[in-house]
Amino acid sequence: MLIRVLVWVFAAVQVLGYLLAWSSYAIPDLGFRMQWVPKGILVDEALALGLSQRLLGAGLGGLSLALLLAGLWCLDRLLRNLPGQSIFSLHNIANLRRFAGAAGLSTAMGIAELPLRALLGRYLLGNMDLSIKVQVSSEQLFVLLICGVFYVLADLMHEARRLAEENEAFV
Numbered sequence: 001m002l003i004r005v006l007v008w009v010f011a012a013v014q015v016l017g018y019l020l021a022w023s024s025y026a027i028p029d030l031g032f033r034m035q036w037v038p039k040g041i042l043v044d045e046a047l048a049l050g051l052s053q054r055l056l057g058a059g060l061g062g063l064s065l066a067l068l069l070a071g072l073w074c075l076d077r078l079l080r081n082l083p084g085q086s087i088f089s090l091h092n093i094a095n096l097r098r099f100a101g102a103a104g105l106s107t108a109m110g111i112a113e114l115p116l117r118a119l120l121g122r123y124l125l126g127n128m129d130l131s132i133k134v135q136v137s138s139e140q141l142f143v144l145l146i147c148g149v150f151y152v153l154a155d156l157m158h159e160a161r162r163l164a165e166e167n168e169a170f171v
Contacts, residue, residue, distance in 0.1 A: 004079050011072050018065050021046075022058040040114040040133050052125050057117050064109040071102030088161040096154040104147030107140050 020036035037046040038057055049057070078095035085092060111134070118132040 004076055007072055007076055007079070011069055014065060014068060018058075018061060022054060022061060039110070040117075040135055053121060053127065056120055056125065060109075060113050060117050060120070064106050064113060067102050067106035067109060071099045071106060074098040074102065088157050088164070090158075090161070093154050093157050093161065096157070097151060100147045100150035100154060104144055104151070107143045107147065111136055111140055 017036060021038045035043050035046075037043055038061060041049075041057075074095045078092055078099065081089070081092055081095070114133045114135055121127045
């Protein structure tokens with residue numbers, strides 16, 4: 001149960017960060033300065049974004065966020081079903097696959113977001129001043145690796161289920 005709560009706290013923090021980064025909302029002065037800006041943009045650049053640039057960036061970032069939330073929903077369904085079902089049930093295996101796929105696609109979209117934002121900003125909005133940046137962190141590569149491992153693990157679980165059913169047929 002605690003893990004499920006942490007999954008949804010993580011999801012809420014991701015949504016809040018997305019909303020604060022792409023809105024022009026300023027956090028009130030609390031004795032320290034905190035600013036949320038989209039990935040790959042400096043604070044001054046973020047403040048200077050026009051509405052069309054902000055909407056374009058929010059749309060691209062929203063795709064990545066939607067994929068992540070879909071993956072977290074599948075993870076929540078998997079965790080919710082574990083006590084009552086076999087870990088090797090088709091439903092649990094499918095949810096693990098969906099989680100791994102959605103989280104991996106979300107991470108890949110997060111990597112592609114910066115260059116896509118610049119390219120679309122240049123050619124759709126005519127802002128030729130946008131530089132094309134690519135940022136790939138070791139954390140993103142690690143998440144892609146872990147998602148791949150979970151996807152392979154789901155395939156192994158499916159094969160183990162198939163073998164168990166085959167063995168039951170012989171008995």
